[in-house]
Amino acid sequence: MIKNTVNIVEPYDFPFAMPIFHARDLLPSIERIPDCSSFPKTAVLTCDIEQDHGGRVGSYELLETPAFLTSYLDWCKSKDVPVSAFVVTSLLGQYPILRLLQEKQIDTHAHSHFHVMPTYYQHTREEILQSQEVFRTFFGHSSLGYRAPQGIVMPGDDDTLTQAGFSLDASLFPARRFHLFDYRALPRTPWLWKSGVWEIPSGTAGRWMMSITYLKILGQRFWSRLLNDDDLPRILVIDSHLHDFFPVATRRTLPLPMRLLYRRNSEGGFALLSWLMERLREKGYVFTDMSTLFRRLTASFSFEKEQALVVSEAEPFLPADATAAGNGRSVSDL
Numbered sequence: 001m002i003k004n005t006v007n008i009v010e011p012y013d014f015p016f017a018m019p020i021f022h023a024r025d026l027l028p029s030i031e032r033i034p035d036c037s038s039f040p041k042t043a044v045l046t047c048d049i050e051q052d053h054g055g056r057v058g059s060y061e062l063l064e065t066p067a068f069l070t071s072y073l074d075w076c077k078s079k080d081v082p083v084s085a086f087v088v089t090s091l092l093g094q095y096p097i098l099r100l101l102q103e104k105q106i107d108t109h110a111h112s113h114f115h116v117m118p119t120y121y122q123h124t125r126e127e128i129l130q131s132q133e134v135f136r137t138f139f140g141h142s143s144l145g146y147r148a149p150q151g152i153v154m155p156g157d158d159d160t161l162t163q164a165g166f167s168l169d170a171s172l173f174p175a176r177r178f179h180l181f182d183y184r185a186l187p188r189t190p191w192l193w194k195s196g197v198w199e200i201p202s203g204t205a206g207r208w209m210m211s212i213t214y215l216k217i218l219g220q221r222f223w224s225r226l227l228n229d230d231d232l233p234r235i236l237v238i239d240s241h242l243h244d245f246f247p248v249a250t251r252r253t254l255p256l257p258m259r260l261l262y263r264r265n266s267e268g269g270f271a272l273l274s275w276l277m278e279r280l281r282e283k284g285y286v287f288t289d290m291s292t293l294f295r296r297l298t299a300s301f302s303f304e305k306e307q308a309l310v311v312s313e314a315e316p317f318l319p320a321d322a323t324a325a326g327n328g329r330s331v332s333d334l
Contacts, residue, residue: 023185025155026172029194034301036189036234043203043236043277043285044293045076046170048147049087049098050113053243056258057250062242066097072245073100075270079277084290086147086170088113089134105289107145107170108135124148125160132164144291147171150180151202158193168198168294170237175209188233190297198297200290203236205229211239215272216265227279235293236285238276245269 049069052059062068076083085101086109092098108131112123128146135143146161148171161169174186184207190200203210205226208218215223243251247266252259265272277287 021152021181021183023183026153026183027185029155029158030187031192031194031196033187033189033191034297039189039234039300040296041234041283041285042293042296043238043280043287044084044200044290045081045238045240045273045277045287046084046086046147046202046290047072047240047242048109049085049091049101050109050241051088051091052248052250053254053258054149054241055113056255057248057253059248059250060091060095061248061250062246063091063095063097068242068246069097069100072242073104079274081277081287082289082292086145087135089131089138092134092138102139105291106139106143107147107290108132108143109147110149113149124154124157128157128160128166129164132166142166144168144294145170145200151177151183152181158195158197158199161193161197162195166197168200168290169193170200170202170290172199172201173204173209173211173239174201175204175207177209189235198294200235200237200293200297202239203233205232209239210236212244212269212273213239213241215276216244216268217261219265220272220275223276224279227276227283232283236280237290238273240269240273245273 049063051057052062073083082105084105084107086107087098087101088109089111090113110127111131111134112127127148131146132143142165144166145168146164146166147169148157151171151173153169153171158169172183172186173181174183174188176182176184186201188201188204190198192198205223206229208214208226246269247262251262254262281287
């Protein structure tokens with residue numbers, strides 16, 4: 001197991017602290033970055049199925065009350081938007097409502113979903129392997145993809161994903177989360193890890209994370225300016241959680257910084273998501289699910305004849321010989 005020796009505290013104790021996970025640790029593991037400039041504009045709505053607020057409040061109300069998940073799925077159906085779910089596999093078998101997800105695109109969101117990174121980062125290998133094993137036992141087939149808690153990928157996780165039988169990872173945000181990670185140097189479009197697993201990163205606009213949580217916190221006016229940017233990635237994965245749409249009473253037990261943030265547009269999740277979907281469709285994006293996007297990516301790109309992507313010397317934190325193959329752009333241009 002690969003372990004990080006950094007002394008890590010619970011990140012929300014210091015919400016404006018410097019990030020502790022960096023792109024420089026992952027860039028050498030990138031094998032190829034295809035040129036997606038001609039790929040059809042595609043959007044994927046994902047939903048992380050987990051404990052309330054990722055386990056920070058000690059409740060499971062959003063899963064114990066079936067109406068929350070059914071309302072979310074019915075709303076998406078009414079908007080003609082397929083849902084790609086990532087489920088914490090330790091919850092399978094405990095909540096019958098999760099059987100509804102069998103009819104949807106569903107993959108794994110770790111096994112335990114530790115929100116305290118000192119616990120999770122020391123057990124990423126076990127979490128990845130166990131999540132696939134439990135998923136396969138419950139659903140009768142392997143999970144296509146994996147999503148790590150809080151968007152954290154450790155060096156070596158791509159090899160474990162391959163060993164576990166995953167074909168894609170959808171964990172990373174090429175953005176900065178001030179107290180947790182700085183992944184702005186990562187590509188904003190899908191890439192291939194050296195292990196052979198695809199990374200389909202979550203969407204960004206102006207390097208802000210395209211999640212319903214951030215949409216609510218920053219508001220429609222702020223996002224209107226970001227969406228006017230012609231430099232939006234042609235593939236946008238939108239992250240959501242049930243707590244983005246259904247505030248639960250235990251939210252008041254969150255750490256103070258989080259409570260203050262979640263007050264913003266607390267009842268506006270569906271309205272803001274509807275607005276975002278309309279704006280993206282106006283810009284030519286078509287919504288699909290994760291497995292369909294993956295099939296189209298693998299059908300569209302063949303790497304045998306591609307030129308090597310030389311890592312720019314402007315990135316001083318990379319080894320001098322660190323290279324990846326792709327479309328000829330330097331990492332600093334991504």
